[in-house]
Amino acid sequence: MGFTCGIIGLPNIGKSTLFNALTNSNKAEAANYPFATIEPNVGRVAIPDERLNKLSIIGKSEKIIPAYMDFIDIAGLVRGASKGEGLGNKFLSHIREVDAIAHVIRCFEDENITHVSTNIDPIDDIETITTELKIADIETLENKYIATKKKSKQGDKIIMSHLLIIEKAIDILNNEKKFTKNLFSTEDLQFLNSLNLISFKPMLYASNVDEKSISNGNRLSKLVEQKANENGYGHVLVSASIESQITELDNEEDKNEMYKQLGLNETSLKKFIIAGYKILDLINFYTCGPKETRSWTIKKNTLAPQAAGKIHSDFEKGFIRAETISYKDFVEFNGESECREAGKLRQEGKDYIVNEGDVMHFLFNI
Numbered sequence: 214m215g216f217t218c219g220i221i222g223l224p225n226i227g228k229s230t231l232f233n234a235l236t237n238s239n240k241a242e243a244a245n246y247p248f249a250t251i252e253p254n255v256g257r258v259a260i261p262d263e264r265l266n267k268l269s270i271i272g273k274s275e276k277i278i279p280a281y282m283d284f285i286d287i288a289g290l291v292r293g294a295s296k297g298e299g300l301g302n303k304f305l306s307h308i309r310e311v312d313a314i315a316h317v318i319r320c321f322e323d324e325n326i327t328h329v330s331t332n333i334d335p336i337d338d339i340e341t342i343t344t345e346l347k348i349a350d351i352e353t354l355e356n357k358y359i360a361t362k363k364k365s366k367q368g369d370k371i372i373m374s375h376l377l378i379i380e381k382a383i384d385i386l387n388n389e390k391k392f393t394k395n396l397f398s399t400e401d402l403q404f405l406n407s408l409n410l411i412s413f414k415p416m417l418y419a420s421n422v423d424e425k426s427i428s429n430g431n432r433l434s435k436l437v438e439q440k441a442n443e444n445g446y447g448h449v450l451v452s453a454s455i456e457s458q459i460t461e462l463d464n465e466e467d468k469n470e471m472y473k474q475l476g477l478n479e480t481s482l483k484k485f486i487i488a489g490y491k492i493l494d495l496i497n498f499y500t501c502g503p504k505e506t507r508s509w510t511i512k513k514n515t516l517a518p519q520a521a522g523k524i525h526s527d528f529e530k531g532f533i534r535a536e537t538i539s540y541k542d543f544v545e546f547n548g549e550s551e552c553r554e555a556g557k558l559r560q561e562g563k564d565y566i567v568n569e570g571d572v573m574h575f576l577f578n579i
Protein backbone atom coordinates (compact mmCIF):
# COMPACT_ATOMS: atom_id res chain seq x y z
CA MET A 214 0.00 0.00 0.00
CA GLY A 215 1.00 3.56 -0.60
CA PHE A 216 -1.43 5.97 0.99
CA THR A 217 -5.01 7.15 0.66
CA CYS A 218 -5.74 10.64 -0.46
CA GLY A 219 -9.09 12.41 -0.19
CA ILE A 220 -9.86 15.07 -2.81
CA ILE A 221 -11.79 18.10 -1.56
CA GLY A 222 -12.70 21.60 -2.73
CA LEU A 223 -15.53 23.84 -3.88
CA PRO A 224 -18.04 22.46 -6.42
CA ASN A 225 -17.28 22.59 -10.14
CA ILE A 226 -13.57 23.29 -9.87
CA GLY A 227 -12.24 20.08 -11.43
CA LYS A 228 -12.03 17.54 -8.59
CA SER A 229 -13.59 14.71 -10.56
CA THR A 230 -11.65 15.71 -13.67
CA LEU A 231 -8.48 15.45 -11.60
CA PHE A 232 -9.60 12.14 -10.10
CA ASN A 233 -10.06 10.75 -13.62
CA ALA A 234 -6.62 11.99 -14.64
CA LEU A 235 -4.98 10.52 -11.55
CA THR A 236 -6.69 7.16 -11.78
CA ASN A 237 -6.44 7.01 -15.56
CA SER A 238 -10.15 6.40 -15.86
CA ASN A 239 -13.49 7.90 -16.71
CA LYS A 240 -15.00 6.64 -13.54
CA ALA A 241 -16.08 9.95 -12.08
CA GLU A 242 -18.65 12.04 -13.84
CA ALA A 243 -17.06 15.40 -14.56
CA ALA A 244 -19.67 17.91 -15.65
CA ASN A 245 -20.07 21.64 -15.89
CA TYR A 246 -22.49 22.13 -13.04
CA PRO A 247 -22.00 22.22 -9.29
CA PHE A 248 -22.63 19.02 -7.34
CA ALA A 249 -22.09 16.68 -10.27
CA THR A 250 -20.55 14.31 -7.74
CA ILE A 251 -22.87 12.99 -5.06
CA GLU A 252 -21.60 9.53 -4.20
CA PRO A 253 -17.83 9.28 -3.65
CA ASN A 254 -15.59 7.87 -6.37
CA VAL A 255 -12.85 5.56 -5.19
CA GLY A 256 -9.90 4.62 -7.37
CA ARG A 257 -6.71 2.68 -6.84
CA VAL A 258 -3.59 3.30 -8.88
CA ALA A 259 -0.23 1.59 -9.06
CA ILE A 260 2.62 3.90 -8.13
CA PRO A 261 4.79 4.14 -11.22
CA ASP A 262 8.38 3.15 -10.42
CA GLU A 263 10.94 2.39 -13.13
CA ARG A 264 13.18 0.67 -10.60
CA LEU A 265 10.73 -2.25 -10.31
CA ASN A 266 11.32 -3.21 -13.92
CA LYS A 267 15.07 -3.22 -13.56
CA LEU A 268 14.93 -5.25 -10.36
CA SER A 269 12.56 -7.81 -11.82
CA ILE A 270 14.83 -8.40 -14.83
CA ILE A 271 17.87 -8.93 -12.62
CA GLY A 272 15.93 -11.06 -10.12
CA LYS A 273 14.23 -13.01 -12.97
CA SER A 274 10.93 -12.45 -11.22
CA GLU A 275 7.71 -13.91 -12.57
CA LYS A 276 5.75 -10.79 -11.69
CA ILE A 277 5.95 -7.24 -10.43
CA ILE A 278 3.79 -5.95 -7.61
CA PRO A 279 3.97 -2.16 -7.32
CA ALA A 280 2.88 -0.11 -4.31
CA TYR A 281 -0.63 1.28 -4.66
CA MET A 282 -2.37 4.43 -3.64
CA ASP A 283 -6.06 5.18 -3.33
CA PHE A 284 -7.89 8.37 -4.24
CA ILE A 285 -11.34 9.31 -3.01
CA ASP A 286 -13.24 12.03 -4.87
CA ILE A 287 -16.17 13.47 -2.94
CA ALA A 288 -18.86 16.11 -3.45
CA GLY A 289 -18.00 19.80 -3.38
CA LEU A 290 -18.24 21.79 -0.16
CA VAL A 291 -19.79 25.26 -0.08
CA ARG A 292 -19.90 28.06 2.44
CA GLY A 293 -22.53 27.13 5.01
CA ALA A 294 -22.26 23.38 4.27
CA SER A 295 -22.23 22.77 8.03
CA LYS A 296 -25.71 24.33 8.13
CA GLY A 297 -26.95 22.23 5.25
CA GLU A 298 -26.03 24.46 2.30
CA GLY A 299 -25.31 22.59 -0.93
CA LEU A 300 -25.08 18.92 -0.16
CA GLY A 301 -24.26 19.60 3.49
CA ASN A 302 -21.10 18.17 5.05
CA LYS A 303 -22.04 14.61 6.05
CA PHE A 304 -20.21 13.22 3.02
CA LEU A 305 -16.94 14.30 4.67
CA SER A 306 -17.23 11.03 6.60
CA HIS A 307 -16.02 9.29 3.41
CA ILE A 308 -12.62 10.90 3.80
CA ARG A 309 -12.22 10.82 7.58
CA GLU A 310 -9.83 7.89 7.41
CA VAL A 311 -7.54 9.01 4.61
CA ASP A 312 -3.83 9.62 5.22
CA ALA A 313 -3.70 12.94 3.37
CA ILE A 314 -6.03 15.53 1.88
CA ALA A 315 -5.65 17.08 -1.56
CA HIS A 316 -7.45 20.41 -1.62
CA VAL A 317 -8.11 21.34 -5.25
CA ILE A 318 -8.27 25.05 -5.99
CA ARG A 319 -9.51 26.61 -9.20
CA CYS A 320 -6.71 28.65 -10.75
CA PHE A 321 -7.98 28.68 -14.32
CA GLU A 322 -10.08 31.39 -15.91
CA ASP A 323 -12.88 30.20 -18.16
CA GLU A 324 -16.14 32.13 -18.31
CA ASN A 325 -17.93 29.03 -19.55
CA ILE A 326 -17.30 27.16 -16.34
CA THR A 327 -19.44 28.46 -13.50
CA HIS A 328 -17.79 29.35 -10.23
CA VAL A 329 -19.93 29.24 -7.10
CA SER A 330 -18.91 32.78 -6.14
CA THR A 331 -18.73 35.69 -8.52
CA ASN A 332 -14.94 35.95 -8.65
CA ILE A 333 -12.12 33.53 -9.02
CA ASP A 334 -10.27 34.19 -5.82
CA PRO A 335 -8.20 31.21 -4.71
CA ILE A 336 -7.38 32.60 -1.27
CA ASP A 337 -11.05 33.24 -0.54
CA ASP A 338 -11.87 29.74 -1.82
CA ILE A 339 -9.24 28.21 0.48
CA GLU A 340 -10.68 30.19 3.39
CA THR A 341 -14.20 28.92 2.68
CA ILE A 342 -13.15 25.28 2.60
CA THR A 343 -10.84 25.60 5.61
CA THR A 344 -13.65 27.15 7.65
CA GLU A 345 -16.10 24.41 6.67
CA LEU A 346 -13.60 21.70 7.61
CA LYS A 347 -13.00 23.41 10.93
CA ILE A 348 -16.71 23.63 11.73
CA ALA A 349 -17.18 19.95 10.86
CA ASP A 350 -14.25 18.99 13.10
CA ILE A 351 -15.45 21.14 15.99
CA GLU A 352 -18.82 19.37 15.69
CA THR A 353 -17.06 15.99 15.90
CA LEU A 354 -15.04 17.15 18.91
CA GLU A 355 -18.08 18.53 20.72
CA ASN A 356 -19.98 15.28 20.25
CA LYS A 357 -16.98 13.35 21.49
CA TYR A 358 -16.72 15.70 24.46
CA ILE A 359 -20.32 15.05 25.49
CA ALA A 360 -19.90 11.26 25.17
CA THR A 361 -16.59 11.32 27.06
CA LYS A 362 -17.94 13.58 29.77
CA LYS A 363 -20.68 11.07 30.51
CA LYS A 364 -18.09 8.36 31.03
CA SER A 365 -15.87 10.66 33.12
CA LYS A 366 -18.32 10.54 36.04
CA GLN A 367 -16.48 7.43 37.15
CA GLY A 368 -13.32 9.56 37.51
CA ASP A 369 -11.08 7.50 35.22
CA LYS A 370 -7.74 9.33 34.72
CA ILE A 371 -7.45 8.43 31.04
CA ILE A 372 -10.93 9.68 30.31
CA MET A 373 -10.17 12.94 32.13
CA SER A 374 -7.04 13.36 30.02
CA HIS A 375 -9.13 12.79 26.87
CA LEU A 376 -11.40 15.65 27.87
CA LEU A 377 -8.38 17.94 28.13
CA ILE A 378 -7.12 16.89 24.71
CA ILE A 379 -10.53 17.57 23.16
CA GLU A 380 -10.64 21.02 24.79
CA LYS A 381 -7.16 21.78 23.49
CA ALA A 382 -8.08 20.68 19.96
CA ILE A 383 -11.25 22.82 20.00
CA ASP A 384 -9.17 25.78 21.18
CA ILE A 385 -6.72 25.32 18.29
CA LEU A 386 -9.54 25.22 15.74
CA ASN A 387 -11.58 28.06 17.24
CA ASN A 388 -8.65 30.41 17.59
CA GLU A 389 -6.96 29.56 14.29
CA LYS A 390 -3.83 28.35 16.01
CA LYS A 391 -1.44 26.29 13.99
CA PHE A 392 -1.70 22.57 14.67
CA THR A 393 1.69 20.96 15.11
CA LYS A 394 2.41 17.50 16.43
CA ASN A 395 4.67 18.81 19.18
CA LEU A 396 1.69 20.42 20.91
CA PHE A 397 0.69 16.94 22.05
CA SER A 398 2.41 13.96 23.68
CA THR A 399 2.67 10.69 21.75
CA GLU A 400 -0.24 9.19 23.73
CA ASP A 401 -2.36 12.30 23.22
CA LEU A 402 -1.67 12.16 19.51
CA GLN A 403 -2.79 8.57 19.38
CA PHE A 404 -6.14 9.53 20.86
CA LEU A 405 -6.40 12.59 18.62
CA ASN A 406 -5.66 10.51 15.52
CA SER A 407 -8.48 8.16 16.45
CA LEU A 408 -10.90 11.09 16.05
CA ASN A 409 -9.90 11.50 12.38
CA LEU A 410 -10.10 15.27 12.28
CA ILE A 411 -9.73 16.49 8.72
CA SER A 412 -8.19 19.87 9.62
CA PHE A 413 -5.21 18.18 11.28
CA LYS A 414 -4.40 15.85 8.40
CA PRO A 415 -1.37 16.39 6.17
CA MET A 416 -2.56 18.60 3.33
CA LEU A 417 -1.63 19.31 -0.27
CA TYR A 418 -2.96 22.25 -2.23
CA ALA A 419 -3.48 21.34 -5.88
CA SER A 420 -3.72 24.40 -8.12
CA ASN A 421 -5.80 23.49 -11.14
CA VAL A 422 -4.43 25.68 -13.94
CA ASP A 423 -5.05 25.94 -17.66
CA GLU A 424 -2.72 24.05 -19.96
CA LYS A 425 -0.58 27.10 -20.78
CA SER A 426 0.34 27.51 -17.13
CA ILE A 427 1.19 23.92 -16.36
CA SER A 428 4.97 24.40 -16.39
CA ASN A 429 5.30 27.68 -14.54
CA GLY A 430 1.95 28.29 -12.92
CA ASN A 431 0.07 31.60 -13.11
CA ARG A 432 -0.79 34.58 -10.95
CA LEU A 433 -3.49 32.63 -9.09
CA SER A 434 -1.45 29.49 -8.48
CA LYS A 435 1.42 31.62 -7.13
CA LEU A 436 -0.94 32.90 -4.43
CA VAL A 437 -1.91 29.34 -3.57
CA GLU A 438 1.71 28.24 -3.46
CA GLN A 439 2.53 31.07 -1.08
CA LYS A 440 -0.37 30.07 1.17
CA ALA A 441 0.78 26.44 1.10
CA ASN A 442 4.25 27.52 2.20
CA GLU A 443 2.82 29.64 5.02
CA ASN A 444 0.79 26.68 6.28
CA GLY A 445 3.58 24.14 5.84
CA TYR A 446 1.54 22.20 3.27
CA GLY A 447 2.57 20.63 -0.01
CA HIS A 448 1.71 22.27 -3.34
CA VAL A 449 1.26 20.75 -6.79
CA LEU A 450 0.40 22.31 -10.13
CA VAL A 451 -2.07 20.30 -12.17
CA SER A 452 -4.04 20.84 -15.33
CA ALA A 453 -6.85 18.43 -14.71
CA SER A 454 -8.79 18.93 -17.91
CA ILE A 455 -5.86 18.46 -20.29
CA GLU A 456 -4.50 15.50 -18.36
CA SER A 457 -7.82 13.74 -18.21
CA GLN A 458 -8.05 14.21 -21.99
CA ILE A 459 -4.62 12.64 -22.40
CA THR A 460 -5.66 9.62 -20.35
CA GLU A 461 -8.36 8.98 -22.94
CA LEU A 462 -5.75 8.45 -25.66
CA ASP A 463 -5.31 4.77 -26.41
CA ASN A 464 -1.63 4.27 -26.87
CA GLU A 465 1.34 5.20 -24.73
CA GLU A 466 3.29 6.82 -27.60
CA ASP A 467 0.51 9.33 -28.29
CA LYS A 468 0.30 10.07 -24.61
CA ASN A 469 4.04 10.69 -24.33
CA GLU A 470 3.97 12.88 -27.42
CA MET A 471 1.20 15.01 -25.91
CA TYR A 472 3.08 15.35 -22.63
CA LYS A 473 6.15 16.47 -24.54
CA GLN A 474 4.22 19.02 -26.57
CA LEU A 475 2.77 20.52 -23.42
CA GLY A 476 6.21 20.66 -21.81
CA LEU A 477 5.02 18.34 -19.04
CA ASN A 478 7.85 16.34 -17.54
CA GLU A 479 5.74 14.56 -14.98
CA THR A 480 2.15 13.46 -14.82
CA SER A 481 -0.10 14.78 -12.06
CA LEU A 482 0.04 11.34 -10.54
CA LYS A 483 3.82 11.46 -10.26
CA LYS A 484 3.62 14.95 -8.72
CA PHE A 485 1.04 13.79 -6.20
CA ILE A 486 3.16 10.83 -5.24
CA ILE A 487 6.30 12.90 -4.76
CA ALA A 488 4.46 15.57 -2.76
CA GLY A 489 2.45 13.00 -0.78
CA TYR A 490 5.54 10.97 0.14
CA LYS A 491 7.17 14.17 1.30
CA ILE A 492 4.37 15.42 3.56
CA LEU A 493 3.74 11.93 4.92
CA ASP A 494 7.42 11.05 5.33
CA LEU A 495 7.15 7.87 3.29
CA ILE A 496 9.78 5.80 1.50
CA ASN A 497 9.84 2.52 -0.42
CA PHE A 498 11.88 -0.61 0.02
CA TYR A 499 11.89 -3.68 -2.21
CA THR A 500 11.83 -7.43 -2.09
CA CYS A 501 13.08 -9.24 -5.16
CA GLY A 502 13.12 -12.95 -5.98
CA PRO A 503 12.08 -15.44 -8.67
CA LYS A 504 8.44 -15.27 -7.60
CA GLU A 505 8.05 -11.52 -7.56
CA THR A 506 9.62 -8.11 -7.32
CA ARG A 507 7.64 -5.98 -5.00
CA SER A 508 7.61 -2.45 -3.63
CA TRP A 509 6.62 -1.73 -0.01
CA THR A 510 5.74 1.62 1.49
CA ILE A 511 6.90 2.55 4.99
CA LYS A 512 7.41 5.65 7.11
CA LYS A 513 10.93 7.09 7.12
CA ASN A 514 12.97 5.90 10.13
CA THR A 515 11.16 2.54 10.30
CA LEU A 516 13.30 -0.19 11.87
CA ALA A 517 13.95 -3.44 9.99
CA PRO A 518 11.60 -5.63 12.11
CA GLN A 519 8.65 -3.25 11.59
CA ALA A 520 9.40 -3.06 7.87
CA ALA A 521 9.37 -6.87 7.85
CA GLY A 522 6.02 -6.72 9.65
CA LYS A 523 4.56 -4.96 6.60
CA ILE A 524 5.06 -8.20 4.71
CA HIS A 525 3.84 -10.54 7.42
CA SER A 526 3.41 -10.23 11.18
CA ASP A 527 5.45 -13.47 11.63
CA PHE A 528 8.41 -11.75 9.94
CA GLU A 529 8.32 -9.10 12.64
CA LYS A 530 7.71 -11.46 15.58
CA GLY A 531 10.43 -13.92 14.60
CA PHE A 532 12.82 -11.35 13.07
CA ILE A 533 16.45 -12.53 13.03
CA ARG A 534 18.17 -10.23 10.57
CA ALA A 535 17.75 -8.59 7.17
CA GLU A 536 20.07 -9.18 4.26
CA THR A 537 20.17 -5.73 2.74
CA ILE A 538 21.49 -4.35 -0.54
CA SER A 539 21.06 -0.77 -1.75
CA TYR A 540 19.13 -0.43 -5.01
CA LYS A 541 22.20 1.12 -6.63
CA ASP A 542 24.45 -1.81 -5.71
CA PHE A 543 21.81 -4.36 -6.66
CA VAL A 544 21.71 -2.94 -10.18
CA GLU A 545 25.42 -2.18 -10.49
CA PHE A 546 26.53 -5.64 -9.38
CA ASN A 547 23.64 -7.40 -11.11
CA GLY A 548 21.82 -9.19 -8.34
CA GLU A 549 21.98 -10.78 -4.94
CA SER A 550 24.69 -13.44 -5.32
CA GLU A 551 27.01 -11.02 -7.12
CA CYS A 552 26.44 -8.44 -4.38
CA ARG A 553 27.16 -11.09 -1.76
CA GLU A 554 30.48 -11.92 -3.43
CA ALA A 555 31.40 -8.26 -3.80
CA GLY A 556 30.68 -7.59 -0.13
CA LYS A 557 27.72 -5.36 -0.97
CA LEU A 558 25.19 -7.40 0.94
CA ARG A 559 24.89 -6.22 4.53
CA GLN A 560 23.56 -8.26 7.45
CA GLU A 561 21.36 -5.79 9.34
CA GLY A 562 19.90 -6.36 12.79
CA LYS A 563 16.83 -5.19 14.67
CA ASP A 564 18.14 -1.64 15.16
CA TYR A 565 18.67 -1.02 11.45
CA ILE A 566 16.76 1.95 10.04
CA VAL A 567 15.56 0.99 6.56
CA ASN A 568 16.82 3.24 3.78
CA GLU A 569 14.87 4.42 0.77
CA GLY A 570 15.43 1.90 -2.05
CA ASP A 571 16.86 -0.92 0.08
CA VAL A 572 16.42 -4.38 -1.42
CA MET A 573 15.73 -6.63 1.55
CA HIS A 574 15.53 -10.28 2.38
CA PHE A 575 14.27 -11.00 5.89
CA LEU A 576 15.36 -14.02 7.89
CA PHE A 577 13.00 -15.06 10.64
CA ASN A 578 12.26 -17.89 12.97
CA ILE A 579 8.80 -18.73 14.21
Ligand SMILES: Nc1nc2c(ncn2[C@@H]2O[C@H](COP(=O)(O)OP(=O)(O)OP(=O)(O)O)[C@@H](O)[C@H]2O)c(=O)[nH]1
Binds near residue numbers: 242244452
Ligand atom coordinates in the same frame (compact mmCIF):
# COMPACT_ATOMS: atom_id res chain seq x y z
N1 LIG B 1 -11.23 25.30 -18.57
C1 LIG B 1 -11.08 24.33 -17.69
N2 LIG B 1 -12.14 23.61 -17.31
C2 LIG B 1 -11.97 22.63 -16.39
C3 LIG B 1 -10.71 22.32 -15.81
N3 LIG B 1 -10.86 21.30 -14.92
C4 LIG B 1 -12.17 20.99 -14.95
N4 LIG B 1 -12.84 21.78 -15.83
C5 LIG B 1 -14.26 21.75 -16.17
O1 LIG B 1 -15.00 22.16 -15.03
C6 LIG B 1 -16.23 21.44 -14.95
C7 LIG B 1 -16.35 20.80 -13.58
O2 LIG B 1 -15.42 19.75 -13.44
P1 LIG B 1 -15.62 18.57 -12.41
O3 LIG B 1 -14.38 17.77 -12.46
O4 LIG B 1 -16.93 17.90 -12.60
O5 LIG B 1 -15.66 19.41 -11.05
P2 LIG B 1 -15.91 18.91 -9.56
O6 LIG B 1 -15.03 19.77 -8.72
O7 LIG B 1 -15.74 17.44 -9.45
O8 LIG B 1 -17.41 19.34 -9.34
P3 LIG B 1 -18.52 18.73 -8.32
O9 LIG B 1 -18.48 17.26 -8.38
O10 LIG B 1 -19.77 19.30 -8.88
O11 LIG B 1 -18.17 19.29 -6.99
C8 LIG B 1 -16.21 20.43 -16.09
O12 LIG B 1 -16.96 20.96 -17.16
C9 LIG B 1 -14.75 20.33 -16.45
O13 LIG B 1 -14.56 19.99 -17.82
C10 LIG B 1 -9.57 23.08 -16.26
O14 LIG B 1 -8.43 22.84 -15.83
N5 LIG B 1 -9.82 24.06 -17.18
Ligand SMILES: [Mg+2]
Binds near residue numbers: 243286289
Ligand atom coordinates in the same frame (compact mmCIF):
# COMPACT_ATOMS: atom_id res chain seq x y z
MG1 LIG C 1 -17.07 15.99 -8.91
